[in-house]
Amino acid sequence: MNYAMVKRLILKDWYLQRWAILASLAGVVATLGIIATGGKVAFLLGLILLITVIIAIGAQMAVSTIVTERKEQTLPFVMSLPISYREYTASKIWGNLLIFLVPWLTMVLGSFGLLLLSPSSRGLLPYAAIMSTEILLSTCLILALALITESQGWTVAAIMAGNLAVNGIGYVVAHIPGIAKGMWGSTIQWSGAASAVLLAEFTTIALLLGLTFFVQAKKNDFL
């Protein structure tokens, strides 16, 4: 693996997506600000906006750095460079994840900070950790499908599935007894159930990314 080339390709995508990254960062900070003003309405509004911004940036990155690259025919330019398809895949996966981690980590740190600062909401922290990881998992699913299928239709389907999964998993997790019990308390109760769900999420992420590399390595035609 030519890591220097992978790094150059990642930096290229960072440069081309710089305004989207800055906009998403500003969006995350603004929604965290809304949540920080206090009040139930501000909390709910801020939360919905925050989740929307984070899901949107993950989807936007996958579409504009992978699907659009093929659609707008910049892929032949990239593939004319001294790289293999393995290096191209690595650059897209790591580049997209790194870009996504900027607003995602801002969201995670910001929301954890707000929960810790508000004693009555501290019990929500394990649930927030699970749901943040679920959003990361949905983004990995979108990324994997965009890379494997290179199809706008499949990527949109993955975005919809990811969005539904956030709502569905959010509901299911909130009703797991080990997690639901301490959710609305003032202390953090990190249960075995919460750890198991988090572990399952990270394992799925690892499997998804591994599967993407595997499928890409089996491809024969790139243009």
Added chain:
Amino acid sequence: MNDVSVHFEGVSKIYPHFTLDDLSLELPTGTIMGLIGANGAGKSTTIRILMGLVHQDRGLVHVLGREMPREQAAAKLDIGFVSEDMRLYGSATLAWHMNFVRSIYPQWDQPYAETLLRRFDLKPRQKIKGLSHGQRVKAALLLALARRPRLLVLDEPTTGLDPVARQEVLGELMAVLADEDRTILFSSHNTLDVEQISDQITFIDRGRIIASDNKEVFLDRWRRLRLVLSPEADLPSLPGVVEIGGSGRLPVLVTNRFDPAMVSACNDAGATVQAVDPMTLEEIFVVNVHSRREKQTV
């Protein structure tokens, strides 16, 4: 393998509706090969296999001594590639593209890049989305040429260009040809473009190579003979006749093995040769394709 830049041996690629069939091809270092074929003949597939972007189902491909597609990354360090369907990033400037490519290729020639900027009348600060089609092709060509590749692969680069832009692009390619170690593969369905710059010609049709030879050999050996037959004479049997046209007493033959001695042979057989017309590459290509397709039908 060093004196051969491109080597294809028994290469096949099967798609549901198209097959590139048993393609063998050799491109000696320092030559300029024109790959001529109609749309859908297999030119782009051949070039994509050469670049390692499409994997052949069968056969061996070596480019600059590297086995493809396994060693494509190393091979592409010495290849400049421009294709009709290649686009640059619309939101970035040409200067950004130049810096990006320069950071990858240690042999990038900045003074030459600046010369090309002036010659092609390109503005480095201009965003790609603001360029015309002709300017975009020139920008892509600049990025390929300034990396000083040992092998230049051009897939229909002049398609869609206006006559002025086409001549500028061809002119620059001809200037590049002064470097005798540079090998060029130029694909096009425009035979005039290919004729201008190539010294080796390969015709491809329906996924098969139908002829490959030196350009001068094609132009010297292919002739159209206009005959007048006397009432009692039959059509003389001549070598290499690939097409017979005209009317009964005024046949027109196309041969790919013309020899001046044929004229006297015709006269001896009772046929007067009215004219021996040289043929353009386009005419040779069209007759070649028709003749092969007729043979396939039979």
